[in-house]
Amino acid sequence: MANPVYFIIxxxxxxxxxxxxxxxxxAATFEAFxxxxxxxxxxxxxxxxxxxxxxxxxxxxxxxxxxxAWHDSPxxxxxxxxxxxxxxxxxxxxxxxxx
Numbered sequence: 001m002a003n004p005v006y007f008i009i010x011x012x013x014x015x016x017x018x019x020x021x022x023x024x025x026x027a028a029t030f031e032a033f034x035x036x037x038x039x040x041x042x043x044x045x046x047x048x049x050x051x052x053x054x055x056x057x058x059x060x061x062x063x064x065x066x067x068x069a070w071h072d073s074p075x076x077x078x079x080x081x082x083x084x085x086x087x088x089x090x091x092x093x094x095x096x097x098x099x
């Protein structure tokens with residue numbers, strides 16, 4: 001059984017209007033690859049080290065291949081430029097543990 005994989009992003013929006021096209025379409029792009037949003041913003045409390053600079057979003061995929069297929073897909077690549085232009089972000093794929 002493959003381990004789940006999490007797309008984790010710390011995103012600080014600098015241009016709310018410029019971010020709207022990305023926000024309107026991003027869910028459909030990851031849902032098409034089996035992705036499920038499990039965290040979308042919300043309160044962050046830093047216990048050690050520096051707190052994230054923006055909102056945290058976490059999307060779960062069944063495996064690393066699925067996560068890469070989504071991220072590399074033409075549908076996502078069409079909208080990612082909106083996020084790059086309208087926000088500062090740090091994004092990661094993190095392999096989890098199959099339970």
